[in-house]
Amino acid sequence: MAKVTFATDLCKGCGLCVSACPKNLIVIAKEKINKKGHSPAEITDQEKCIACAFCATMCPDCVIRVEK
Amino acid sequence: MVVFEKPKSLTDAPLHYCPGCTHGIIHTLVAQAIDELGIEGTTIGVAPVGCSVLAYNYFKFDMAEAAHGRAPAVATGIKRALPENIVFTYQGDGDLASIGMAETVHAATRNENITVIFVNNAIYGMTGGQMAPTSLPGQVTQTSPYGRDTSTAGFPIRVSEMLATLDGPEYITRVAVNNVKNVRNAKKAIKKAFENQINGKGFSLVEVISSCPTNWGMTPQKALEWIDENMIPYYPLGVYKDRSAEKGEEA
Amino acid sequence: MSEKVLMKGNEAIAEAAIRAGCRHYFGYPITPQTELAAYMAKRMPKIGGVFLQAESEVAAINMVYGVAGTGLRVMTSSSSPGVSLKQEGISYIAGADLPALIVNVQRGGPGLGGIQPSQSDYFQATKGGGHGDYHLIVLAPSSVQEMADMTVLAFDLADKYRMPAMLLADGTMGQMMEPVVLPEPSTSTVEKPWAITGTKMQREHNCINSLYLQSGDLERTNFERFEKYKVIEENEALYEEFMMDDAEYCVVAFGIAARVSKNAVVAAREKGLKVGMIRPITLWPFPKKPLAAAADKVKGFVSVELSMGQMIEDVKLATECKKPVVLCNRAGGMIPSPEEVLASIEKMAGGNN
Numbered sequence: 283m284a285k286v287t288f289a290t291d292l293c294k295g296c297g298l299c300v301s302a303c304p305k306n307l308i309v310i311a312k313e314k315i316n317k318k319g320h321s322p323a324e325i326t327d328q329e330k331c332i333a334c335a336f337c338a339t340m341c342p343d344c345v346i347r348v349e350k
Numbered sequence: 351m352v353v354f355e356k357p358k359s360l361t362d363a364p365l366h367y368c369p370g371c372t373h374g375i376i377h378t379l380v381a382q383a384i385d386e387l388g389i390e391g392t393t394i395g396v397a398p399v400g401c402s403v404l405a406y407n408y409f410k411f412d413m414a415e416a417a418h419g420r421a422p423a424v425a426t427g428i429k430r431a432l433p434e435n436i437v438f439t440y441q442g443d444g445d446l447a448s449i450g451m452a453e454t455v456h457a458a459t460r461n462e463n464i465t466v467i468f469v470n471n472a473i474y475g476m477t478g479g480q481m482a483p484t485s486l487p488g489q490v491t492q493t494s495p496y497g498r499d500t501s502t503a504g505f506p507i508r509v510s511e512m513l514a515t516l517d518g519p520e521y522i523t524r525v526a527v528n529n530v531k532n533v534r535n536a537k538k539a540i541k542k543a544f545e546n547q548i549n550g551k552g553f554s555l556v557e558v559i560s561s562c563p564t565n566w567g568m569t570p571q572k573a574l575e576w577i578d579e580n581m582i583p584y585y586p587l588g589v590y591k592d593r594s595a596e597k598g599e600e601a
Numbered sequence: 602m603s604e605k606v607l608m609k610g611n612e613a614i615a616e617a618a619i620r621a622g623c624r625h626y627f628g629y630p631i632t633p634q635t636e637l638a639a640y641m642a643k644r645m646p647k648i649g650g651v652f653l654q655a656e657s658e659v660a661a662i663n664m665v666y667g668v669a670g671t672g673l674r675v676m677t678s679s680s681s682p683g684v685s686l687k688q689e690g691i692s693y694i695a696g697a698d699l700p701a702l703i704v705n706v707q708r709g710g711p712g713l714g715g716i717q718p719s720q721s722d723y724f725q726a727t728k729g730g731g732h733g734d735y736h737l738i739v740l741a742p743s744s745v746q747e748m749a750d751m752t753v754l755a756f757d758l759a760d761k762y763r764m765p766a767m768l769l770a771d772g773t774m775g776q777m778m779e780p781v782v783l784p785e786p787s788t789s790t791v792e793k794p795w796a797i798t799g800t801k802m803q804r805e806h807n808c809i810n811s812l813y814l815q816s817g818d819l820e821r822t823n824f825e826r827f828e829k830y831k832v833i834e835e836n837e838a839l840y841e842e843f844m845m846d847d848a849e850y851c852v853v854a855f856g857i858a859a860r861v862s863k864n865a866v867v868a869a870r871e872k873g874l875k876v877g878m879i880r881p882i883t884l885w886p887f888p889k890k891p892l893a894a895a896a897d898k899v900k901g902f903v904s905v906e907l908s909m910g911q912m913i914e915d916v917k918l919a920t921e922c923k924k925p926v927v928l929c930n931r932a933g934g935m936i937p938s939p940e941e942v943l944a945s946i947e948k949m950a951g952g953n954n
Contacts, residue, residue: 292364294368294369294370295369296369296370296563296570297370297569297570297571298370298570298571298574300571301571301574302529302530318364320369333353335353335354336530338353338354339354339375339530339533339534340375340529340530340533341374341375342365342367342370342371342372342373342374342375342378343364343365343367343374344356344357344360344374344378346354347352347354347355347356348352348353348354348355349351349352349353350351350353390800390802391799391800391801391802391803392799392801393799394797394798394799396667403812404812406808406810409806410800410806411799411800411806412797412798412799412800412806412807412808413797413806413807413808413809413810414666414667414670414797414808414809414810415697415808415809415810415811415812416663416666416693417663417666417689417690417693420659420660420663420666420689420690423655423659423660423661423663423664423666423667424663424664424666424667424670425667426653426660426664426667427625427627427663427664427665427666427667427668427669427670427671427675428667428668428670428671428797429667430625430651430653430664430667430668431625431651431667431668431671431673431675432671432798432799435798435799452656452657452659452660453656453659453660453663455656456655456656456660
């Protein structure tokens with residue numbers, strides 16, 4: 283079962299993971315603000331994740347850990 | 351099972367780069383290659399002057415910070431002193447292709463057994479977006495406010511093509527990090543560039559087409575698209591020199 | 602004890618460096634230090650060392666920076682215009698607290714100048730030379746024997762204080778042939794836990810670096826470095842006194858100028874003038890104490906230099922201008938004769954008696 287975790291406080295909200303996700307499961311949580319003052323990325327539906335790690339591959343800040 | 355996690359040879363220091371800057375991706379690729387090859391304990395990196403000047407904060411192996419453009423000379427010194435260690439430079443386009451062009455060309459022609467990671471984003475980032483030796487014709491920057499005029503500012507330098515004309519270097523390739531497929535290819539190239547050094551093959555340079563959303567004045571995603579539309583047509587991806595492959599040796 | 606051999610000054614530096622354990626040499630051709638590089642090119646491959654002719658002086662000094670970072674003994678040599686090019690790297694070496702040896706076999710300047718001997722890089726050598734607050738340990742040999750001995754001393758001091766050292770010679774010293782007893786191979790072992798040698802996964806990573814973006818951090822490292830400089834000024838100043846016991850006039854000269862001046866001092870004594878000489882051997886740290894002591898005894902100083910007058914400023918500072926200091930100089934590759942120096946001494950003595 284795929285599991286994606288975000289080190290939210292390292293996220294700069296650049297959104298490269300959002301465009302990389304083939305299932306369109308990632309969004310920028312506009313209503314949230316992390317320690318760095320950015321709105322972080324988060325996964326909307328963990329169940330649908332296929333653990334392709336495209337998001338983590340494109341993340342410049344090593345925010346995302348992917349397991350399956 | 352872990353599919354993707356932060357490479358072990360990266361420190362926990364948060365990267366200072368702008369949101370969406372692909373330096374972070376390239377740092378990750380370098381660290382992954384070093385982890386997979388099991389060479390963290392023997393690797394010595396040389397950081398440049400430019401946005402990645404603080405790279406020494408992000409890697410767990412030994413690092414030296416070089417003067418602007420001098421990283422290949424510093425790396426030459428380190429490698430000649432410690433031939434058993436793995437030595438690489440990490441340089442931007444202003445550092446490598448403008449002020450450090452002589453050091454680059456001569457390290458290549460000597461076939462110094464080092465690895466060079468050359469990040470080309472066609473602009474000076476740290477100083478606020480000035481024209482780089484690799485800025486495209488017509489590209490608007492702080493010091494080419496009407497667009498790079500090739501009649502006065504000359505043409506962009508295609509470093510990989512130029513270095514590939516030399517007899518010296520072992521491996522010269524150009525990759526990009528603007529989508530998943532390209533990042534994966536970039537990783538293979540970077541790993542090969544380190545393997546070449548381990549195998550004593552000599553100078554290996556990976557030019558990585560990268561973005562600068564802040565100074566290009568676009569969103570991170572748009573910047574990646576701009577690479578496809580503008581950078582790659584001028585800087586075609588591919589292997590420009592691979593001496594061992596040409597000789598039919600196993601890579 | 603090694604036997605005496607006849608060698609050029611430039612070659613004596615090279616052989617002494619090898620005996621001091623230096624196995625890495627980086628340089629770029631320039632007159633009049635050529636023999637040094639040529640000697641290294643011949644010898645280094647035979648003893649498992651590295652001779653590399655760099656693409657420029659700039660590259661050469663940065664290769665030195667790289668090797669110095671690994672903790673091994675390393676050197677470069679050049680002559681005045683080339684040493685100007687090295688200043689960037691020298692500043693970084695000083696800023697990263699690395700030991701290394703830079704040899705400057707001076708020629709006349711400014712600009713391309715000439716290829717004849719000069720001492721006109723005194724300011725550049727002793728006041729830092731590149732950007733920022735720093736010093737080099739600067740040694741000024743005045744014989745081929747000293748070229749050899751001070752090469753070893755320069756490596757030792759550089760290691761001891763973790764800073765760059767410079768051997769400031771000139772074209773005459775480099776080209777001159779004299780008998781020399783070469784030093785015994787060095788057994789110096791200085792621990793260098795800061796060196797970049799690979800972590801071997803057994804320690805935190807080391808960084809060779811001169812960047813401090815926080816101004817407080819940069820200020821602190823500068824203050825710490827200058828505390829170290831104070832210790833060096835206190836302990837490492839070297840000089841030679843010649844006939845100073847009863848001297849009424851004091852010649853101050855280093856390097857080739859000191860050799861000429863010694864003859865002038867002897868000639869002056871023969872004429873009944875009580876003249877002595879203080880020869881700074883380290884130009885930084887400058888031997889302030891003997892000069893300050895002399896200022897209380899003598900009637901005046903003659904600073905003899907192959908420049909338009911550079912060391913004279915340090916003589917005035919060290920003597921607190923208590924007594925007159927006059928300049929006896931030639932420039933542009935010319936060397937003052939003993940007669941010219943004697944004339945300066947006599948003029949000063951005449952003016953004061």
